[in-house]
Structure formats: C-alpha cells, structure tokens
Amino acid sequence: MLKQITLAAIFALGHSTAIAGQTIKTTESERALSRLGDLRPDTVRRRLSELRPPVYQPGPVLLNEIIKRKELTVISGERVERLKAALQPALAYHERDGKLPIFVVRSEQPKAYMAERAALIITTKLMLIASEAELRGIVAHELAHEYFWEERDRAFKERDESSLREIELFCDAVAAITLKAIGDDPACYARALERMTIIGATAGNVTRSETKTHPSLEARVKFNRWLCQQLGQGAVIAGRR
Numbered sequence: 332m333l334k335q336i337t338l339a340a341i342f343a344l345g346h347s348t349a350i351a352g353q354t355i356k357t358t359e360s361e362r363a364l365s366r367l368g369d370l371r372p373d374t375v376r377r378r379l380s381e382l383r384p385p386v387y388q389p390g391p392v393l394l395n396e397i398i399k400r401k402e403l404t405v406i407s408g409e410r411v412e413r414l415k416a417a418l419q420p421a422l423a424y425h426e427r428d429g430k431l432p433i434f435v436v437r438s439e440q441p442k443a444y445m446a447e448r449a450a451l452i453i454t455t456k457l458m459l460i461a462s463e464a465e466l467r468g469i470v471a472h473e474l475a476h477e478y479f480w481e482e483r484d485r486a487f488k489e490r491d492e493s494s495l496r497e498i499e500l501f502c503d504a505v506a507a508i509t510l511k512a513i514g515d516d517p518a519c520y521a522r523a524l525e526r527m528t529i530i531g532a533t534a535g536n537v538t539r540s541e542t543k544t545h546p547s548l549e550a551r552v553k554f555n556r557w558l559c560q561q562l563g564q565g566a567v568i569a570g571r572r
C-alpha cells in the first residue's frame with residue numbers, strides 16, 4: 332500500500348509516459364526520495380540527523396592546498412561577509428553553521444561545490460547571478476552531498492551513473508526542503524538551476540541534458556516543481572497521517 336502510493340506520487344512527476352528509458356529515471360527519483368522516508372518536516376529533520384556525518388575538520392594545510400592546487404583566487408570583503416551571513420540559516424539547518432569554511436573565488440562560471448568535504452566554494456559569478464535565497468538553496472544542495480559522501484565516491488569509482496544521478500536528485504530534494512524549512516520559497520532553487528545553466532552553458536555542475544553524473548535540467552526542474560507542490564500542501568508522500 333505504502334509502496335503503491337509512493338509510486339503513484341512519483342508518476343505524478345510526469346514520468347508516466349511509458350517510453351523506453353523513462354523507467355530508469357522514475358526509479359532514480361523514487362530511490363532519491365526513499366532516502367528521506369517521507370516529506371514531513373519532522374521526519375526529514377530526524378532522518379537527516381541520523382544520516383549526518385560528524386563535522387569534517389580540515390587542517391589549514393588542506394585548505395591551503397585546495398586553494399593552491401586549483402589555483403583559486405579567494406575574494407574577501409564586506410560583500411563576502413554579507414553572503415556568509417545570509418547563508419547561515421541553510422547551514423544551521425544542516426548543523427554546519429560556523430563549522431564549514433566558505434570561500435568565494437573569482438570565476439566566470441556560476442558554480443558552488445564542496446571541495447573534498449573540507450570547504451564550500453562559491454564563485455563570484457554565482458554570487459552575482461543568484462539571489463540570497465537562491466544561494467541558500469544551492470548551498471543546501473551542496474551540504475546534502477555530505478550525507479552520502481562515501482557512497483558517491485564509491486559510485487564515481489565504480490562508474491555507477493544511475494546512483495550518481497540519484498544522489499543529485501536527493502540533494503535537489505534536500506535543497507527544496509531546506510528552503511521550505513527556513514522560510515524561503517523552495518521554487519527559487521529550480522529558477523537558480525535554470526539560470527546557472529543558461530549562463531554557465533555546459534560548464535560547471537548544471538547541464539541541460541542528462542550526463543553520467545547529473546539528471547537533465549528538465550528532470551530536475553520537474554522534480555522541484557512536484558516537490559514544491561507537495562511541500563506547499565504539507566503532503567506526506569508515503570500516504571500516512
């Protein structure tokens with residue numbers, strides 16, 4: 332019964348057209364959501380705290396290495412400090428406020444990523460093109476990667492592409508859920524993804540078509556839309572009340 336309702340909910344995502352290949356994508360979204368149990372705020376919060384790994388504490392040497400090895404130019408100043416302050420609600424939801432070094436680096440690519448679980452890197456271009464709420468969503472996606480960090484590493488090594496895309500969808504779901512929980516509009520996450528794709532073209536983390544590691548932009552936007560509906564209604568996808 333539970334399974335049936337969950338499946339019905341996933342099919343509402345728009346993957347119900349029975350063409351070859353779509354089945355896999357349905358499974359990826361379904362599996363991504365099953366990692367959370369259901370979408371009730373308290374259930375998700377509990378589930379995430381169970382999954383949450385201890386804070387990774389990189390030494391200053393590793394941080395310097397990351398910056399040096401990647402030849403990143405770190406930007407500082409008032410705007411960067413304001414951004415860091417604006418991100419705090421998203422970081423706090425994941426118990427990473429004040430515990431994760433954040434660097435803004437000069438780049439024409441709109442990107443954010445976790446560097447070796449040790450630091451959060453945000454580019455100047457992303458800072459320029461995304462609103463604060465959108466940045467909180469993007470950062471929440473990056474923070475969500477920590478929950479399945481090792482599994483993702485393994486999937487990379489084993490070239491398990493479907494698992495990689497599933498983890499991306501899990502992070503997308505967490506991004507929307509985080510925004511909702513901290514009082515932002517969860518739909519702004521998909522808008523940011525779309526903008527990042529248009530501006531970043533095929534570079535960076537977001538691409539228009541499905542890749543070995545990421546679902547297509549269309550699938551991610553559709554997934555976000557469906558999630559927003561669910562979150563807006565306070566619905567429980569597992570069908571329990």
Ligand SMILES: [Zn+2]
Pocket residue numbers: 472473476499502536
């Ligand atoms: Zn990701």
